[in-house]
Amino acid sequence: MTEPAPIPGLRGRFAIPSLAFGGILMAVMQTVVVPLLPDLPRLTGASAGTVSWTVTATLLAGAVLTPVLGRAGDMYGKKRVLISALTLMTAGSVMCALSSDITVIITARALQGAAAAVVPLSISILRDELPPERRGSAVAMMSSTVGIGAALGLPLAALVIQYADWHVMFWLTSALGALGVAAVAWAVRESPVREPGRFDVVGTLGLAAGLVCLLLGVSQGGQWGWTSGRILVLFPAAVVVLALWSWHQLRAKAPLVDLRLAARPRVGLPHVTALLTGFAFYANTLVTAQLVQAPEATGYGLELSIVATGLCLLPGGITMLLFSPVSARISEARGPRVTLALGAAVIACGYAVRIADSRDLWMIIAGATVVSTGTTLAYSALPTLILRAVPAEQTASANGVNVLMRTIGQATSSAAVAAILVHHTSEVGGTQVATLHGYLLTFTMAGVIALVACAAALVIPRDAAAAKPPRQARRRVPAVAPERTEKGA
DSSP states (O other): OOOOOOOOHHHHHHHHHHHHHHHHHHHHHHHTTGGGTTTHHHHHOOOHHHHTHHHHHHHHHHHHHHHHHHHHHHHHOHHHHHHHHHHHHHHHHHHHHHOOOHHHHHHHHHHHGGGGGHHHHHHHHHHHHSOHHHHHHHHHHHHHHHHHHHHHHHHHHHHHHHHSOHHHHHHHHHHHHHHHHHHHHHHOOOOOOOOOSOOOHHHHHHHHHHHHHHHHHHHHHHHHOTTSHHHHHHHHHHHHHHHHHHHHHHHOSSOSSOHHHHTSHHHHHHHHHHHHHHHHHHHHHHHHHHHHHSOGGGSSOOOOOHHHHHHHHHHHHHHHHHHHHHHHHHHHHHOHHHHHHHHHHHHHHHHHHHHHOSSSHHHHHHHHHHHHHHHHHHHHHHHHHHHHHSOGGGHHHHHHHHHHHHHHHHHHHHHHHHHHHHTSEEEETTEEEEOHHHHHHHHHHHHHHHHHHHHHHHTSOOOGGGSOOOGGGGSOOOOOOTTSOOOOO
16 A cells, blocks of 8 residues: 655644544534533423433434444545534534524534544544554544543533523534634545445445434433333344344445454454443543532532533543553554553553542542543554554444444443442432442442453454564655545555
8 A cells, every 4th residue: 555645834734633623622512511411401491301312312323423424434535524524513513502492402412423423534534644653643642532522521611601601602612613624624635545336325224223222222221211111112123123234234235334344353352342441431421520519418529510520520631632642652562452451451440549539539530530541542542453454445434333332332331320320329418319339339330341341452363564564664655646546455
C-alpha cells in the first residue's frame, strides 16, 4: 500500500486538530443534556419517563447509525459522510435551541445520535492520510476525545444552565457544531480509498430493527420492569431479528457488516473486549456522579452540586488527554494488545481504589481518574488493533462495529448499575437513596468485568504488523491519484 503525501501548508497542520475537535464535540453533545434531566419535566411539561427519551433516543440512533455510516464512508467517501454526521448533530442542537416541545427535543436528540460515527470515520481517515510513524499517536488522540468531551460537557452544561436560560446551552453547542463542520470541510481532504458496491438496504433495516429491540429492552428494562410484557417481547424479537440479519449478511454480496471478517480472532476478540471495556468504563461515570451528590445524611454522600460534580470528573478528562500519546508509545513498543490488556488492568485497579475508600472526595477523584487512565489506554489500542486486522477499504465500517460494541457495553452497564442500586437503598429524609454497599457492589462488578476484558485482550493473536517496519519501508512515496480506488491493507 502506498503512503499518502502530506497535505501542504496550513490546512495540513489543522487536519488532525479538526478531526479531534469533532470527536470532542460528539461527546459533549451526548452529555450536555444530563444536567437538564431533573428540570426538563418542569421546563417542557412532560413526564419524567418521556424526558428520559432525550437520552435513550441518542443512544438508539447512535447504535444504529454508527455501523451504517461507517459502511457508507467506505463506499462513498469518509469525509463526505463525516461532514453529514456533524451537520446532523448541529441541526439537532439548533432544533433544541429553538423549541421547548419535548417531541421536537427527542427528535433532535435522535439526529444528534449520528455523531457517534464521527470517531470511527475520523480514525479511518487518519489511517488513509497519515504515514505509519504519525498514525499511532493520532489514532490514540482521536480515541481519547470521547472521554475528554464527556468530562468537559458536564461542567460546561451545568455552568451555562445555572447562570443562563437552558436554550443558551444549545445555541452554544450549535455554534461549536458549525465551527466543527467548517473546520473539517476546510482542513481535511477526502480519502481516495473506497470499497465500491451496492448499499445493503435490507441489512441496514434488519440491523436497525434488531438493535432497537435489544437496546430498548436493556435501557428501559428497569423503568418498565424486567418481567413486563414489552420487555418479554423485545428480547426474543431482538434474538430472532439479529439471527435473520446474520443469515442475510453471510449471503449478501456486499454486506453491511462482513461477519466472516468479524469472526476472525484478530477482529472478533477486539470487538468482545470493546464491549467489556465499555461496560467497565461507563459504570465509573454513572456511579461517581450519583455518589458525590448523595445527601450527607447517608453517612457517605458529599451533597455536591451538579457543577462541582462535573469538576470532579474533569481530572479524568485531562488525564485522558495527557495519556493518549503514552498509549501510542506503548503500542509501538509492545503492541496494541499489550496496551489494551494493561488498560483493562488499570481500570480494575481504579475500582479497587473506589472499593478501598468511597467517602473521601480526593480518593473518589483519584479512583475515578485511574479508571479514566485505563480507559484511555484501552480505547486508544482498540482502533489500532482493528486497523491492523482489516483491509484499508473496510476500516470505517469495522471501527463502526467496534464503537457499536462499546455502546452496547455502556447500555448494559447502565442497566446493571441501576438494577444493583435500586435493590440496595435506604430511606433518608423520606427519600430512597442508594446505600454505600450498593455502590461497592457496583465497583466490584465493574472491576471483575475489567479483569475479564484484560484476559480477553491477552488471547488476541499477535500480528506481524506489531513489529516495526524496516526503515526503507517507511519512506514516503507519491500518493495515488484521488480518483483511483485503493485496495488491500
